[in-house]
Amino acid sequence: QLRTDYYKKTCPKVFSAVESVVEDAIRKEKRMGASLVRLHFHDCFVQGCDGSILLDDTSSFTGEKTAAPNNNSVRGFNVIDNIKSKVEHVCPGVVSCADIVAIAARDSVAILGGPKWDVKLGRRDSKTASLSLANSGVIPPPTSTLGNLVNRFGARGLSAKDMVVLSGAHTIGQARCTLFRDRIYNETNIDRAFARTRQSTCPRRSGSGDNNLAPLDLKTPTFFDNSYYKNLIHKKGLLHSDQILYNGGSTDSLIELYSKNPKAFSNDFVAAMIKMGDISPLTGSNGEIRKNCRRAN
Ligand code: HEM
Numbered sequence: 558q559l560r561t562d563y564y565k566k567t568c569p570k571v572f573s574a575v576e577s578v579v580e581d582a583i584r585k586e587k588r589m590g591a592s593l594v595r596l597h598f599h600d601c602f603v604q605g606c607d608g609s610i611l612l613d614d615t616s617s618f619t620g621e622k623t624a625a626p627n628n629n630s631v632r633g634f635n636v637i638d639n640i641k642s643k644v645e646h647v648c649p650g651v652v653s654c655a656d657i658v659a660i661a662a663r664d665s666v667a668i669l670g671g672p673k674w675d676v677k678l679g680r681r682d683s684k685t686a687s688l689s690l691a692n693s694g695v696i697p698p699p700t701s702t703l704g705n706l707v708n709r710f711g712a713r714g715l716s717a718k719d720m721v722v723l724s725g726a727h728t729i730g731q732a733r734c735t736l737f738r739d740r741i742y743n744e745t746n747i748d749r750a751f752a753r754t755r756q757s758t759c760p761r762r763s764g765s766g767d768n769n770l771a772p773l774d775l776k777t778p779t780f781f782d783n784s785y786y787k788n789l790i791h792k793k794g795l796l797h798s799d800q801i802l803y804n805g806g807s808t809d810s811l812i813e814l815y816s817k818n819p820k821a822f823s824n825d826f827v828a829a830m831i832k833m834g835d836i837s838p839l840t841g842s843n844g845e846i847r848k849n850c851r852r853a854n
Pocket residue numbers: 588590591592593594595598629630631632697698699700701706720723724726727729730731732733734736773796798
C-alpha cells in the first residue's frame with residue numbers, strides 16, 4: 558500500500574527537509590551516508606520498516622539498539638532526530654520516522670554518487686521494538702555461510718539476487734576489526750597483500766584494536782559505485798560474508814556481471830532497495846506517527 562506520492566498533499570516539503578539535513582550531515586562526515594543506508598536495512602529486517610530500531614530503551618522494555626548486530630555499530634540516530642525536528646516544523650504530526658529513515662537512505666546513496674529513485678512512503682511507526690527478534694539472526698552475521706545469507710533474505714521476501722545486489726551497499730562505509738579479524742588472519746580466499754594491509758591496523762589478538770575501522774571498499778569507500786564487486790573478483794572482500802559471494806558458488810556469475818556492468822548494478826540496486834523498503838510496513842490504523850523518533854507517543 559505504500560505510494561511515492563503519499564505526502565503530496567499533506568507534506569510536499571518533506572523531501573527538501575530530509576535532503577538538506579542529510580546533505581549537512583554528509584558534508585560533516587562522509588561515512589554518515591553509509592550509516593544511514595545501513596540503518597534502513599537493520600530497521601526493515603526486524604519487524605519490518607517501522608522505525609523500531611530508533612526506540613531508546615525504557616524501564617518497561619529493552620529495544621533493538623543493544624542487540625548484537627546494532628550495539629556499538631549502528632549509527633545515525635542524531636541525524637534522524639535532526640531530520641524529524643525539521644520535518645515536524647514544516648508539517649507537524651504527519652511524517653513517520655520509518656519514512657524518514659527510508660528517504661534518508663535514498664538521499665545518502667544519491668549524494669554519494671549512486672542512483673536516485675522514487676521512494677515509496679506511507680509507513681507508520683511501531684509502538685514497540687524487539688531485542689530478542691533483533692538478536693535472533695534475522696539480521697545475518699558476517700560469519701554467515703552463503704546458504705544462510707540466502708535463507709535470511711528469503712525469509713524477508715528477498716531473492717538471492719536481491720541479497721547480492723544489496724550487499725553492494727558495502728561500496729561505502731566502514732567495519733570494525735573484530736568483525737573481519739578471523740578473515741584476514743585465517744582465511745585463504747584472500748589476496749595476501751590486502752590481508753597484510755588490513756592486519757597492520759587490526760591486531761591478531763582481540764582487545765584494544767577491536768574497534769579499529771577499515772573501509773568495506775578499499776578503492777572508493779565514500780563513493781557509491783560498483784567497485785565492491787571488482788574487489789571480490791580480486792579476493793579483496795573485507796568481510797567473510799562479502800567474499801563468500803564470490804567463492805566458486807551460485808552467486809559468482811552475478812558478481813561478475815555487476816563488476817563489469819555498473820548500470821546493471823544501479824538498476825538492480827534500486828529495485829532491491831524498493832523491495833526491502835516494502836517489508837511488512839504498518840499502514841492504516843496500525844502503529845502511529847511518533848512525535849519523537851526515540852519513543853512511542
Ligand atoms: C548480506 C548480509 C550482510 C551482512 C552480513 C552485513 C554485515 C555488515 C557488517 C559486519 C558491517 C560492519 C559493522 C560494524 O563494523 O560494526 C556492515 C556495515 C555496513 N553495511 Fe552491511 N551487511 C549485510 C548487508 C547489508 C545491506 C543489505 C546493506 C544495505 C542495503 C548494508 C549496508 C551496510 C553499510 C552501508 C555499512 C557501513 C556502515 C557504516 O559505515 O556506518 N549491509 N555490514
